[in-house]
Amino acid sequence: MSDFSYAVQLAQKLIRCPSITPEEAGTLDLLEEELTQHGFNCTRLAFGDGKDRIDNLYAEFGEGPAHFAFAGHVDVVPVGRVEDWQFNPFQAEISDGFLYGRGAADMKSGIAAFISAIRQWQESSQKQTKISLIITGDEEADAINGTSKMVDWMRQNNIRPDMCIVAEPTSQKQIGDNIRNGRRGSLSGSLIVTGKQGHVAYPHLARNPTSALMQMLAPVTSAELDGGNPYFGPSTAEITGLSTSSNVTNVIPATASAMFNIRFNTEHTKETLQAWLEEHFYRIAKAFKVQFEIKWKSNADPFVTEAGKLTQLLSAAIKAKTGRIAELSTTGGTSDARFITQLCPVAEFGLVGKTMHQIDENVLVEDIDMLANIYEEMLHRFDANNEY
DSSP: OOSSOHHHHHHHHHHTSOOBTTOOTTHHHHHHHHHHHTTOEEEEEEESOGGGOEEEEEEEESOOSSEEEEEEEOOBOOOOOGGGOSSOTTTOOEETTEEESTTIIIIIHHHHHHHHHHHHHHHHOOOOOEEEEEEESOSSSOOSSSHHHHHHHHHHTTOOOSEEEEOOOOBSSSTTSEEEOEEOEEEEEEEEEEOBOEETTOGGGSBOHHHHHHHHTGGGSSEEOSOOOSSOOOOEEEEEEEEESOOSTTEEOSEEEEEEEEEEOTTOOHHHHHHHHHHHHHHHHHHHTOEEEEEEEEEEOOEEOOSSHHHHHHHHHHHHHHOOOOEEEOOSSOOTHHHHTTTSOEEEOOSBOTTTTSTTOEEEHHHHHHHHHHHHHHHHHHHHTSOO
16 A cells, blocks of 8 residues: 555556657546546547547536636656666656656646545535546647647537636746746747858859848847736747858858747737738848748747636635745746637646756655645635635
């Protein structure tokens, strides 16, 4: 008999499934079996075909009318070189009070915590609150056939939670110190400039695309694009790659290429950013008599859940269990909350994430149990605010 809690044992079982995107590796079978035992109706949702197929799980308990949702992903990033790990990434070993393994922080322990919280809540609540789980296997990759498609399915079936928590590892130093109530958008550009190749000693016989490219990139060279707003810091832009068609010093290249990424707040849209930069590119290209091609990719729009009922209930639950006052933040990368915001108010809250995606990813065992307690407290507070 293990000395560890239900939440910790479930986290270990999930970590032992090597669910590197797009493989769910038995995680959804495990969760479906567990949730069915606790009275949930489970629906498996598969989207995409062939190698793009992603399995997802929607689970529901209770009648409502109040409806609270948890969301999470069972897929994990690759482990890198296994020999670099102190503990096998898929053995879920516990050492000196820490649980090690790929997905320990991001975010299998978070999923285990909210299932444990629901289990505890079921034993102590007399409410008919509807609880749903939105579980995807496609968050760490392109996120095309996961939560985005699940949200579409939920809308088509008139399933709309009142609020949702995503179990992302948002805590910074101690559990409960940070809630993410929004995220910046992401816009990537791949820019190719074409000039005329020639000898560096005879530049008048060539057109150097590199000179044009450097001026084209001026607005996205480690730049802040605005002053931010009450919810977000400034939008930022960074060059992420540079290359030319030449690999010698005495040839002016025919082409020069760059990649860049903009993380933008709600002061912008991807459409306005693209229009602004394309107008700038056209002017520079005309001045240098070169051609250019730009390809855009955006997998996230910015969103914010303004301070309100969700953030108030969650902050109160955190303070009740930890004594800490959580900071509302919109920093970090993208998450599936960007899709769930189309359904209902959403916030992200979970374990300390400082080792996520790293070698020897780990979390404190006691934090898993604390997170389960916070989630349970949140459910009780949600009940109390929805009398029926």
